[in-house]
Amino acid sequence: MCVFVSSIGCQALCRVLCSNRTIRILHLDGNRFNDECAPLFAEVFSQNECITYMNLNKNFFENETTGRLFGKSLIENQRLEELHLAWNRLSSKACGYILKQLGTNLRLTTLDLSWNGAALFAAKAMNDLLKKNAIIEKLYFDNNKFNTECATYIGKGLAKNETLKVLSLNGNPLESSGCYATLRPLIKHPTCQLQLVEFIGIIVNQDFLDLVNELSGILPNLIIKMGRGEEKEYE
Numbered sequence: 001m002c003v004f005v006s007s008i009g010c011q012a013l014c015r016v017l018c019s020n021r022t023i024r025i026l027h028l029d030g031n032r033f034n035d036e037c038a039p040l041f042a043e044v045f046s047q048n049e050c051i052t053y054m055n056l057n058k059n060f061f062e063n064e065t066t067g068r069l070f071g072k073s074l075i076e077n078q079r080l081e082e083l084h085l086a087w088n089r090l091s092s093k094a095c096g097y098i099l100k101q102l103g104t105n106l107r108l109t110t111l112d113l114s115w116n117g118a119a120l121f122a123a124k125a126m127n128d129l130l131k132k133n134a135i136i137e138k139l140y141f142d143n144n145k146f147n148t149e150c151a152t153y154i155g156k157g158l159a160k161n162e163t164l165k166v167l168s169l170n171g172n173p174l175e176s177s178g179c180y181a182t183l184r185p186l187i188k189h190p191t192c193q194l195q196l197v198e199f200i201g202i203i204v205n206q207d208f209l210d211l212v213n214e215l216s217g218i219l220p221n222l223i224i225k226m227g228r229g230e231e232k233e234y235e
Helices: 010-019 035-047 064-076 092-104 119-132 148-158 175-188 206-218
Strands: 002-004 025-027 053-055 082-084 110-112 138-140 166-168 196-200 223-227
Touching (some): 064 092, 119 148, 148 175, 175 196
Parallel strands (some): 025 053, 082 110
8 A cells, every 4th residue: 555645744644654554655755744753753663564665755854863763763673675765954963873773674675865964974874884784775875975085984885795786876076086985895896786886976087987997897787877967877
């Protein structure tokens, strides 16, 4: 059963969701839910054993406490497979605390935190997640203030991970050096399962293009998309 909600009281909605056993897919994007609603949704994550897909994109979640609540509740949830929190206002620590708790989650395969403020704290948490979690397959972190320093942590995590298939970093201020730092560790990781990495909107130099060519011989199934825009992608 799929439910689309446009406008409904958060408290009443979450009370229903905590006990509902029929809803599997839930779209709640663009409903102006904010940090005051976070404890209610955290309770839903903890108590509902049926929802496998949750879309909370384009809401107003923001602070560190929200990240802690969501992260803690995701430890208890072993049914949710996809969580979408793109286009919120989540701070670096908020994103980081969500990531930190996923190391023990045995079900979530897709996490979308695009268009938030992940930055360095979250990049370090992603490093730990990629080393510990053997379930996550898709991570979307477009436009999240990741720079070259952040990329070094992400790259170190990728070097220890054998389950991630999709990593999207479009629109981050990585520059060519950050893109290089993300993928360089894969040279010594031939069992990496990555199939798609996206750097669209980031200008890259010849050193990075040379790395891409080198990786094509080591990871022939990996597609790397890059350039100023989709019309200038390279594969």
